[in-house]
Amino acid sequence: MVVAGAGIGGLTAALALAAKGFRVIVLEKSERLEEVGAGLQLSPNASRILIDLGVREALEPRVIVPEAVSIFSARTGTEIGQIPLGEPARFRYGAPYWIVHRADLQQALVARAAATPDIDLRLGCQFEDVASYAKGVTVAQRRGGSRHQEPALALIGADGVWSAVRNQVFPKTQAAFTGRIAWRGTADTNQLPSQFKLGRVMLWLGPNAHLVAYPVSGGRRLNVVAVAPGTWSRPGYNESAEPVDIQSQFDVRNWPGPVRMLVGAVEGWRRWALFGVDATSPWASGRIALLGDAAHAMLPFVAQGAAMAIEDAAVLADRLAGTLNDPAGVPAALEQYAGARQGRVVRVQRTARRTGEIYHLRGPMALGRDTFIRLSSGPRLLARQDWIYDWRPR
Numbered sequence: 001m002v003v004a005g006a007g008i009g010g011l012t013a014a015l016a017l018a019a020k021g022f023r024v025i026v027l028e029k030s031e032r033l034e035e036v037g038a039g040l041q042l043s044p045n046a047s048r049i050l051i052d053l054g055v056r057e058a059l060e061p062r063v064i065v066p067e068a069v070s071i072f073s074a075r076t077g078t079e080i081g082q083i084p085l086g087e088p089a090r091f092r093y094g095a096p097y098w099i100v101h102r103a104d105l106q107q108a109l110v111a112r113a114a115a116t117p118d119i120d121l122r123l124g125c126q127f128e129d130v131a132s133y134a135k136g137v138t139v140a141q142r143r144g145g146s147r148h149q150e151p152a153l154a155l156i157g158a159d160g161v162w163s164a165v166r167n168q169v170f171p172k173t174q175a176a177f178t179g180r181i182a183w184r185g186t187a188d189t190n191q192l193p194s195q196f197k198l199g200r201v202m203l204w205l206g207p208n209a210h211l212v213a214y215p216v217s218g219g220r221r222l223n224v225v226a227v228a229p230g231t232w233s234r235p236g237y238n239e240s241a242e243p244v245d246i247q248s249q250f251d252v253r254n255w256p257g258p259v260r261m262l263v264g265a266v267e268g269w270r271r272w273a274l275f276g277v278d279a280t281s282p283w284a285s286g287r288i289a290l291l292g293d294a295a296h297a298m299l300p301f302v303a304q305g306a307a308m309a310i311e312d313a314a315v316l317a318d319r320l321a322g323t324l325n326d327p328a329g330v331p332a333a334l335e336q337y338a339g340a341r342q343g344r345v346v347r348v349q350r351t352a353r354r355t356g357e358i359y360h361l362r363g364p365m366a367l368g369r370d371t372f373i374r375l376s377s378g379p380r381l382l383a384r385q386d387w388i389y390d391w392r393p394r
Helices: 008-019 044-052 056-062 086-093 102-114 164-169 243-249 257-265 305-323 327-359 363-375 378-383
Strands: 002-004 024-028 039-042 068-073 079-084 098-101 119-123 126-133 136-143 146-152 155-157 176-188 201-206 209-216 221-229 239-241 269-276 288-290
Touching: 002 008, 002 136, 008 024, 008 044, 008 102, 008 119, 008 305, 039 044, 039 102, 039 209, 039 305, 044 056, 044 086, 044 305, 056 098, 056 102, 068 363, 079 086, 079 363, 079 378, 086 378, 098 102, 098 209, 102 119, 126 164, 155 164, 164 288, 176 257, 201 257, 201 363, 209 257, 221 243, 221 257, 239 243, 243 257, 243 269, 288 327, 305 327
Parallel strands: 002 024, 002 155, 024 119, 068 201, 155 288
Antiparallel strands: 039 098, 068 079, 126 136, 136 146, 176 221, 176 269, 201 209, 209 221, 239 269
């Protein structure tokens, strides 16, 4: 098997496939794996898969188990509700809710892959082309000035929202700008008041924007992400942003002091335009399939982008397991994988979009939202996530 892309989805797919007995080559165009983004929330539907793949030992010292999601109203500046996590979530779903720095998760996956003899991780090696034939595919890859062709049973495109595999195999499926821009950065928790040092996710809902903050790096840093509408739509993940850009979105007229304090404490802002990929578009063709953002990049409002890629990896490996001794069955297995995943991912993608609309309500609609959250008990708010968090590979 060849997997294009050594992000979270690609590395998880490699580990899952190797666990089923496949030899896996992972192609990654970057010469080294660098941190892109900062914090990740891994709900139980994702953490249980990583645990089953043997990543827990390397990852657990680097994760934080948040006690709750605290929801605040920008209108009043007060907490309007909590979604319990921590032990209640672990007991309810049989797996923990983790917060982790993306770089820490990637390092843990790389370490596990390096310890797996059947995984060949090739950095600085870019997917270039694929050709299908009756019994497999030939994957062309480029390293520096040299070009090499690799025969394989199948090609899995896990190369992100700007997927080269998708562009070649499904050229009609293109990433589309969602009209939202995200800013991210981290702050030193030692420079912040004690209210920001609690082990929780803090979510502020305001007019036409929201801000989320949670601890990473063992609690030494606070990951801060703000999302608001905009027209800037340059592709990419990691462009520097001027503080004035974000400060203009979170001014004193609409946002309380704690939010403005957080915005001012971030040491360096980065920004990226949020693009989506329609999950109803094709995922598989013959011996080629897409996974993660390449198939279904989504808005981050239910914190499921990485989790859906991890789920994809588990289902992909399960469906392909039966082809280890029957290579002719690979195309059918990839179609089964796509069929098994699309319905759920489409629902999550739509839920993320609707959640963003709710987060950004204004006026009387925002007041109604806040009242509903205030009157809902913590367990009731958590139970609304059952269909996401209690998922298991089938």
